[in-house]
Amino acid sequence: MTTKKWPAISLNLMILLFFASLLILPLGRLLILAFTSEGQFTLANIQATLSRPDIGLAFGHSLFLASLSAFFAVILAFILAFTVNFTKMSALLKKAIETLALFPMFLPTLAYGYSIIYAFGAQSPLTRLNHDNLILTPFGPQGMVIGFIIYTFPIAFILLNSSMKYIDMRLFTVSRLMGDSRLRSFWTCLIRPLLISICLAFIQAFFLSFTDFGLPSALAGNYPLLSSLLFSQMQGALANFGQGTVIALLMLLPSLLTTALMVFLQRFQVKQQAKSSFVAFAGRAWDWVFGGASLLIISLSILVFLPIFVVPFVTAYPYVMDFSLVHLQEVFNNQSLISIYQLTLKMAMLTALIGSVFYFAMAYLATRSRIAGRVFAVFHFLSNMTNAIPGMVLGIAFLFIFSGTPLNGSLWLLVLVNLIHFLASPYQMAIQALSKLSKHYETTSRLLGDSFIKTIFKVILPNIRHTIFEMMSYLFIQSMVTISAIVFLVGVDSQTITTSMQSLQQFNQYAQVFVLALFLFGTNLLVKLIFHFLGSYDFSALRARTSHYKKRILSKKEAISLESNQLSTVEHTTNGE
Template structure:
């Protein structure tokens, strides 16, 4: 009975991935290689003969590499400030909050915020008195990509740095090593693998992003923009679009190989001892000021998002007004796209959490055959490195003649695949740490596997379920690359609407819609935080919140 239930859940999960990963992948390759009468490389030849792909690929590689190195360096400074200083915990918490703030907004908003901050009449330009740099093209893309990837790199570096055993720094000092040698031996060496992973992840995210180049790419064509123009430009060409999509998978393949290789550089300690850092006010002050400068530079560009839509006419008439806000809520089309975003994000979070939970359960809390476990873990690794735009094109080519076309369901399924990997690893890690004897004990008492999951495992994993739900909801609200090809007129979401509004220079509406995303995501995070506290209060015998 238990095996039958486990196999049923596994079959459902495998069927979902077959329909929404394997089948779309088949259609991408089919469109790339098929010609009337058979298979051919003619579409590849046509794309390479045009010459645009090679230049766009090189542009993407160059700007992504520069951005990844800068991001990793800045993330290291922020993570070091949190883990290796004696700053007050309140300041460290503020640092963490500010560092991940950009994740709550769509990347396409970054570009418009940069325009309104660093343009000739931009907010920062007016404060400083001159335009700092030309933001269209390479410079703007680097800045935008750094803002986009810094939260991910910071979180990755911070989490690993927290597990460094600080006793080795004490040993280094006792042995008379210089401060620089202590830093290299006790901090840098254990982090080389994580630093390399940070560079790879930041590069991959930058290489495949569409939102930032869509707003400030200018004439500096990157591969994501070329792919969009090929698929939805004045002369759409699905065959050549499929070819470019396959080329975009090359960094994905390299990323998988590199990430697997870099795992051997991970340092594991038998025991980690928490010790108080040596008092060094100069170090703390310098790192606090440098970190504050980094955070200020990152967050300052978003200040205009809170200012521009609430003045009469930026930047000529700075008198306050709510007319732009009222006009957005009076526009039924804009209200509809906001509602669409809420619905799609909610069902992405709900169904996505169920998929992640089911996948993690059958791989960690069952006696599934090792090959079955390997399949799901491989799928997670693959989804983690498939660019959102490639996934969107695959869905477009696969379901364009089916009942899913132009429905909210196709957007939900696409998001579930796109954001599957991170929540799955999170859920799997939590389930792995739970007592392995629960299922055995429950079986002896006569419970089947489903009852054990519902009665025992689920109550103990609620915090992680909430974390996964929150993660999927927020990403569903801010994504654009995964849905830009499959959102129709009736199923348009905020991010795709923002892309449309830029062609009409309706930046007030763009910023207000962006603020709606931000406020919604902040509400979700707040609710999750309150929900997290309830079990803790209950365990500690504290009064529960009634808010």
């Protein structure tokens, strides 16, 4: 073994130790607690939990709602992606659809639930327009299905939109030359190549709905779901940790199966060439149908979130709709809520900064180091493993490991759980970006005498700058809106905005809840725009302009100095005469 490999091996060992401490050990502790009681191996917890009638009911409800929501989310996402890629709608409208489709990602699922209550509740304007008849029941399965669809269709849209951009358009040309109808071309040339992506989108939407805690916390009511039962078992005076760990394992099983299925299906995904400008389904009928459906989907989505942007600015929604800033003033005057907002910002920024460095190091070791062949499979497995673990299960595992330690209830514990919980997506971003770079960068740098650190900062990072800032943006936004992974870990001095929203809801302080949701939305949108600018702006042009202005200033200074010297010489000569 050459000494040149030792830095990579040392870094690899530190990463593996990190995972052993924060992933393997907590999950092992969770498993042990499920099968032990008072230090003895027993199946009592399993038997007691599975014999409860509400467990089977909650498990069935969770599977049903997640499947139903994922089905409709994929359909809606497909309509939006098709409109963007295969119709002759205006470029501005397509860009608006792409942007507004991601709107729900800037808000926590708790806010979805509260907004659905205000949008469709008994006192909502929609209900009054419908002669006091509810359009849908916000509490229970109807409201949660609406919430889950809104929550998951942005993710499904990202997957399908990305896949549609790489459909081989030559297939449509061949299909038309063979005399196929538009419907046959639609099935053969579009649906069949997208089947794997559609399945992946469905599985991802199912996983997100099945493991979410925010929406059930707001809308479940007396409708039992696994996430709400798990929370009730782990909190309060009647907490039962033994049965709570068993429920956590029940939640973990479908998640592991769906992740394993995703990994299996990804093997059959074919990478296509970039699509041409040819629009396969150009025609007024397709434009009107899919364009109108997309506008309807976006409009209804915005309608659901409308209370978030209205309630903070009226006196008493929906009774007194006069403009008022009293709710904003209440939050601004509440130093406790301001401190919570500041702490949430700090948590999100620490997660974004530390996570980006950590995931970049992992991806670099897995793709470009001297031991890449040995660690790639290990890191890929760990990435899939973190993606398979629901946030609530991970939070409970951390609770059992760090209870009684200095980290318990601290800001740093929230950062650590976020680093594990959100690893999969930014790690894959870094892997894809680094894999596209030339393999000869490091060799060329060594021949030129550059150090490894200089190569990273002068060559590697500038070439993947956009990806690095996308990773930071993703981590920041996810940390701001998360609740499932941290709900069991927050302490008195480490409350976040999402956990505070849950507490305020218990006291019917919905106006303050919506103000906090507005803060979250504005912050996430602003940070997204900043990181996008930092990742996309051509700073080389700025440096060139700056250099040009500096040269002009220096030349002017030299001209002024020369002119001043000439005047001094003339004056000196005149005085001498």
